[in-house]
Amino acid sequence: MSDRTKFPLRIVGALAGVLLLLAAPLSLESFWLQTGLFAMAAVIGAVGLTLLVGVTGQLSLGHAFFVAVGAYGYAFLAGSSDGDVVGVGLPPAVATVGAVVLAGVAGALFSPIAGRLRGIYLGLASLGLVFAGQHILQNATAVTGGFNGRDAAPFRLFDFSFTATDPELIIFNVPYGALERLWYLGLLLVAVAVWYARNLLRGRPGRALVGVRDSEAAAAVMGVNVRRYKAAAFTVSSAYAGLAGVLLALAFGRIVPESFGFLLSVDLLAMIIIGGLGSIGGAAAGAVFVIALPLVLNHYSDALPFLAQPGEAGIGAAEAARLLYGAAILAVLLYLPGGLAQLTHRISAKESRHEQTTAGNGDSTSPHVDRV
Amino acid sequence: MNQFFTLLVNGLSLGCIDALIALGFVIVFKATRVVNFAYGSLLLLGAYVVGSTHESLGFAGAALLGVAVTAVLAVLLGVVLLRRARLADPGTLAILTLGIDILLATELTRRIGTDLLTTGDPWGADVVSLAGIQVPQTRVAAAVVAVVLVTGFLAVVKFTDWGIALRASAEKPATAALMGIRLSRVAASAWALAGALAATAALFFTAFPSPGISGTVGQAALAAAVPAAVLGGLDSTTGALVGGLAVGVTATFAAGYQDQLAFLGRGFGTVAPYVVMLLVLLARPSGLFGSKEIARV
Numbered sequence: 001m002s003d004r005t006k007f008p009l010r011i012v013g014a015l016a017g018v019l020l021l022l023a024a025p026l027s028l029e030s031f032w033l034q035t036g037l038f039a040m041a042a043v044i045g046a047v048g049l050t051l052l053v054g055v056t057g058q059l060s061l062g063h064a065f066f067v068a069v070g071a072y073g074y075a076f077l078a079g080s081s082d083g084d085v086v087g088v089g090l091p092p093a094v095a096t097v098g099a100v101v102l103a104g105v106a107g108a109l110f111s112p113i114a115g116r117l118r119g120i121y122l123g124l125a126s127l128g129l130v131f132a133g134q135h136i137l138q139n140a141t142a143v144t145g146g147f148n149g150r151d152a153a154p155f156r157l158f159d160f161s162f163t164a165t166d167p168e169l170i171i172f173n174v175p176y177g178a179l180e181r182l183w184y185l186g187l188l189l190v191a192v193a194v195w196y197a198r199n200l201l202r203g204r205p206g207r208a209l210v211g212v213r214d215s216e217a218a219a220a221v222m223g224v225n226v227r228r229y230k231a232a233a234f235t236v237s238s239a240y241a242g243l244a245g246v247l248l249a250l251a252f253g254r255i256v257p258e259s260f261g262f263l264l265s266v267d268l269l270a271m272i273i274i275g276g277l278g279s280i281g282g283a284a285a286g287a288v289f290v291i292a293l294p295l296v297l298n299h300y301s302d303a304l305p306f307l308a309q310p311g312e313a314g315i316g317a318a319e320a321a322r323l324l325y326g327a328a329i330l331a332v333l334l335y336l337p338g339g340l341a342q343l344t345h346r347i348s349a350k351e352s353r354h355e356q357t358t359a360g361n362g363d364s365t366s367p368h369v370d371r372v
Numbered sequence: 373m374n375q376f377f378t379l380l381v382n383g384l385s386l387g388c389i390d391a392l393i394a395l396g397f398v399i400v401f402k403a404t405r406v407v408n409f410a411y412g413s414l415l416l417l418g419a420y421v422v423g424s425t426h427e428s429l430g431f432a433g434a435a436l437l438g439v440a441v442t443a444v445l446a447v448l449l450g451v452v453l454l455r456r457a458r459l460a461d462p463g464t465l466a467i468l469t470l471g472i473d474i475l476l477a478t479e480l481t482r483r484i485g486t487d488l489l490t491t492g493d494p495w496g497a498d499v500v501s502l503a504g505i506q507v508p509q510t511r512v513a514a515a516v517v518a519v520v521l522v523t524g525f526l527a528v529v530k531f532t533d534w535g536i537a538l539r540a541s542a543e544k545p546a547t548a549a550l551m552g553i554r555l556s557r558v559a560a561s562a563w564a565l566a567g568a569l570a571a572t573a574a575l576f577f578t579a580f581p582s583p584g585i586s587g588t589v590g591q592a593a594l595a596a597a598v599p600a601a602v603l604g605g606l607d608s609t610t611g612a613l614v615g616g617l618a619v620g621v622t623a624t625f626a627a628g629y630q631d632q633l634a635f636l637g638r639g640f641g642t643v644a645p646y647v648v649m650l651l652v653l654l655a656r657p658s659g660l661f662g663s664k665e666i667a668r669v
Contacts, residue, residue, distance in 0.1 A: 059463045113650060116657045120407050120462045124602045125653050128646035131595065139637030262591070266470055273467055315482065322478040329471030333464060 021187055025180035026172055033179040035295045037251035040186035041244045042287035044193045046271040047280055048240020051197055053269070054278030055206065056233040057213030059119060061265045062110075062126030065133035066103045066238040068260035070245025071152070073099030075255060076143050078153040085150045086142050092155045096246050103242020104235050111231035130262050137257035149256030152249035154178065155185060162250070182250055189247060190284075193240060197280050200236070209233055267291075270325065274332050276339025285340045289328070294321035378505045379628040380621065385511035387620025388518035389576045393593055394600035394612040394619075395522065396569035402542045402607045403562035406453060407466040411570060412594030413476035416587070418442040418571025419578050420480050423489030423585040431492050439571040446567025447560050473590075481587030489585040490578075497580045514576035521572065522613060525565075529609065534561065542607060595642070596623075599649040605662025614660060619645040 025033060045067055052058050078095035079087030090098065110129065117125055137144045144150060155162040162181040200206050208229050211219035216226050249255050267290055275286025294317070301307045301317035315323070332339055393415065400408045408414075418438040426434035449472060453465060495509035529535035540548040541558045549555050570593075577593055578585045600619040604611025626633060627641030658664050 053463070057463075059466070113654055117653060118657070120466060120606065121602065121653065121657060121659075123463065123466065124407070124598055124606075125650060127598055128650050131643050131646045132650075135637060135639065135643040138639065266474070269467055269470070273464075319478050319482050322474055326471050326474030326478065329474070330468065333468045333471065337464075 045244030070242030107238025276341030279341035282341030383624030391616025450563030605659030
């Protein structure tokens with residue numbers, strides 16, 4: 001906070017952003033609300049992953065597994081036993097906490113491996129989790145519903161149900177259905193996730209994690225218990241993935257194993273790379289970009305003349321989105337190694353130079369962008 | 373007992389293909405420290421070239437063209453990546469190759485579409501019977517080719533100047549460079565070799581009893597290469613061979629005995645190699661033959 005003149009401006013901007021987000025369900029159609037919910041789930045997952053990969057330097061390609069644990073954990077704990085699937089039938093709020101804990105425990109169970117392996121070996125080993133997870137999701141049909149998946153019970157807080165009815169809710173002539181209500185739940189969860197991650201980074205554990213990333217030996221000499229911190233980072237990160245899974249399950253309504261494959265792991269990694277490793281805001285921006293790109297291209301494929309319609313030859317919306325997204329990864333890594341976060345830092349650094357302040361990038365939330 | 377030997381022979385022959393795939397993956401890592409996630413797409417490219425040209429060129433011509441095209445593209449990728457290689461850490465480079473993989477796989481899958489291309493290989497669906505053990509002819513051919521290629525490769529690494537250069541630059545890049553070894557050339561040749569191996573493996577990977585060339589071949593190949601390379605040790609060519617054979621045998625046995633293994637669920641064959649990989653990593657964090665990191669905390 002080097003310059004006092006910009007400070008109130010920033011607060012005003014943030015407030016306006018929050019107000020816009022809060023008012024969004026009043027005017028957005030359901031497609032945008034749905035996209036927004038997926039993006040929120042992705043933001044939570046990406047923030048968790050950047051804590052692990054960007055801050056602690058532990059590569060994980062296995063986060064799709066932990067997202068699946070969260071999603072199916074919620075469906076199992078909140079669902080009731082009917083037909084082929086079993087469920088515990090807990091209140092959804094309790095089930096959410098349970099699912100997050102479950103994902104955290106799954107991460108902790110993996111930490112004997114995670115703590116021993118370094119760098120690329122860890123990344124490749126965690127890839128094993130995704131394949132093992134797919135196998136379990138397909139076969140543990142009593143809990144997961146197998147190939148066809150299972151329904152996730154709608155969220156409910158005391159007497160307030162996150163569905164179209166019960167109680168009916170109309171604000172400014174806009175009927176508040178499931179998506180509108182979930183929107184606020186998603187915003188709340190994102191806010192909590194970002195707030196917790198920022199606090200974690202600012203405090204003693206955050207410094208220790210950065211130390212582990214930069215040099216395990218040096219961190220150990222400084223009194224950091226390297227193995228314990230690695231395990232803790234893995235656990236927290238998987239709990240984040242679990243929370244993302246819960247929100248994803250609520251947004252989907254019905255979850256199938258296909259959504260939790262290797263591609264989801266790659267997507268999550270791409271989000272934090274595009275956003276800038278180790279940066280929380282960057283992870284959030286990357287998540288919105290990666291999630292929204294294919295959905296938006298698909299939605300407007302009629303209007304975009306260069307896209308082929310389904311059944312035609314040429315590049316369709318889904319393919320164009322994937323090509324753009326692959327190109328974005330390459331472009332960021334080759335030309336903007338600090339990701340989107342670096343871009344904003346560059347701009348603010350230029351401004352402060354312009355204003356002849358001496359504090360430099362003192363307001364930088366992520367001192368580690370130089371690393372990639 | 374007969375089933376046991378049938379599975380063992382089939383598993384070993386599948387393992388030969390897996391070993392070829394893993395070898396290409398490992399060579400690149402050994403020479404450049406890049407984990408090449410685009411490897412599956414390179415293999416898919418080789419398969420696609422063969423599948424789309426074998427009608428006009430014949431199998432042998434198409435195979436040669438596939439190997440050449442894939443090797444050239446692999447070198448191009450390697451050169452682009454190497455510009456950055458000295459600055460970035462392995463994790464970042466791995467993600468860079470993931471980006472390339474997405475581009476390549478999307479375009480190839482789009483071109484292949486819903487067709488199921490075949491390699492047009494001369495062996496077809498014939499099966500050889502040896503002392504009551506039945507093995508598809510393609511697998512016999514795969515085993516022969518793999519043994520010849522691998523023996524040749526090991527001999528080259530052991531006896532030629534290029535082999536010494538490869539080993540030296542894997543051991544200590546800086547010292548090797550001071551000794552007059554051109555690291556960029558070693559790296560480029562490693563990428564070329566990896567591309568050629570990928571395309572060769574593609575010939576057998578997509579032949580009978582596999583259904584043919586579809587967009588998912590690349591992912592399947594990568595899914596076989598990773599456990600093989602990792603459990604053998606990422607920077608060990610011996611490890612790749614042992615790992616490949618182990619993965620082939622494990623997958624075949626898990627699939628063959630799936631009635632007895634029913635409690636582990638259906639389709640356990642695809643996961644079994646990963647389970648083995650995780651168990652090996654628990655005991656040996658750098659794989660069976662991988663060089664250990666010395667830093668201990």
